[in-house]
Amino acid sequence: MQPCDQNWTHVTEFATLGFAEVHEMRLLFFTLPLTMYLFALVENLAIILVVGLDHQLRRPMYVFLTHLSCLEIWYTSVTVPKMLAGFTGGHGGKNISYAGCLSQLFIFTFLGATECFLLAAMAYDRYVAICMPLRYGALVSWGSCFHLSAACWLVGFLTPILPIYLMSRLTFCGPNVIDHFFCDVSPLLASSCSDVTLKETTDFLVSLAVLLTSSTVIAVSYGNIVWMLLHIRLAAERRKVLSTCAAHLTVVSLFYGTLFFMYVWTKVAPSINFNKMVSVFYSIVPPMLNPLIYTLRNKEVKGALGRAFSFRSWKGQ
Template structure:
């Protein structure tokens, strides 16, 4: 709890990457390229799945939802980072900071639930193929997707309601490139113990539940794949599962490191590096791993690109 001064603040200064100030041009170009590629990839997935009737199945419906989520997720933080790198626009209002934090935490929680839902869908499709069509009917898919989105926002609501009532005093320099919960709580001159405990419990509940479902689903998938006759079939299935698991493991490892700890983080330089992984790099990889490597997606995209325009 910071009690150095009682001068209340109404805006914050995002410190960003001061140790790399001599590389701001390179950082701006790198983050801008990653952001544009990420948005383009996810838009391609959404448009391709939406425009291709043969892709209107749970196997592509949930990844299309993930693409919409990833576009919003990365757009919450990266544009502000780019503005700071290009025009030194580092200030953010109190309400803007809380809005950014709420959207970031909510979309991150929704991604956890959505990844778990996708893992369950793949488990049913591979391990229970006869039950999959009836279980994953369209009404069920819509309910699961809606629950993943809504659950993410509900999981962050109470913590954000409590944070909005905190008092913040100078200095108002937030040692991060976006409004994340640990550096924000460090600036409060109110008692944040209850919020830290609540945030830890909420993050642990979201991450542990979704990670358990995802891990069990992929473990059963891999066990089923081992029984597939022929090395070629097993190799293809293993390749797909391995790529999924690498991305999922990266996302969960970094988010658990950041949020599933009982005390606010203090090594902010390391935290910023870890944050780049799950807020910038993972959204870049997800559409490639889950969709763009898929032959059906590529063929549907090729047909869309070859379709004649209106006369």
């Protein structure tokens, strides 16, 4: 919180500073994120198209995967284009309206929370498939899959409502420069001249609720899977079980690992430039790697990709 000055005017728009300090390396910092962003878009669109077109992939596991890919496309598109636009400006910064800033923060938080719940739903799917295979069709039917996915999106949408409302009640009276490439919580609170104690407490409790709920479901699901693995004697069966959940477990580790650095480590060792670099990694790298993780070890998806994009399929043979 900054001390209020009667001579300051209320802020109606913000200027994101971006990476103004890397002016001489602007081309590299523009090209690398752009390439990764385009890769993320193409990969996730390919997953959505393949699962939608291939009848052999019409199963709950792959339905959850299409939801995740759709979310990743939106997630990167909320922040990355704005960051790239910052590199084209004269001083590395671009203006964003007050309403646009809050909207960007709302969508970013909404999608982040939804991903937590989607990963939890996918962990439950893996638990039922491995530990209760005979009841899988009943417990994870098309109806329950639809309801689980809809619940993830709904709860994710409700998550930022109170935090964003409290943010809208704060007074921003200058300077209007945000030392970041998008409207994140920390730089916005730093530029406010209101008491942000209630806002910070609410953010902490909401984030804690989302993380505890989703991580508990994931931990319990994989705890049961590990318990089952301990009772399997055949090495081949153990490898089969591990291969079934390896991709999801890798994605969960990547997501929560970057989340830890984003919201925990950066609080312990605060550095504006380091925070921005972690944000770039968090915004681009997981959405780019997740489709690769799910396809490299998945014969069904690789086979579907081959059928969908083979030359013969285009000729209708």
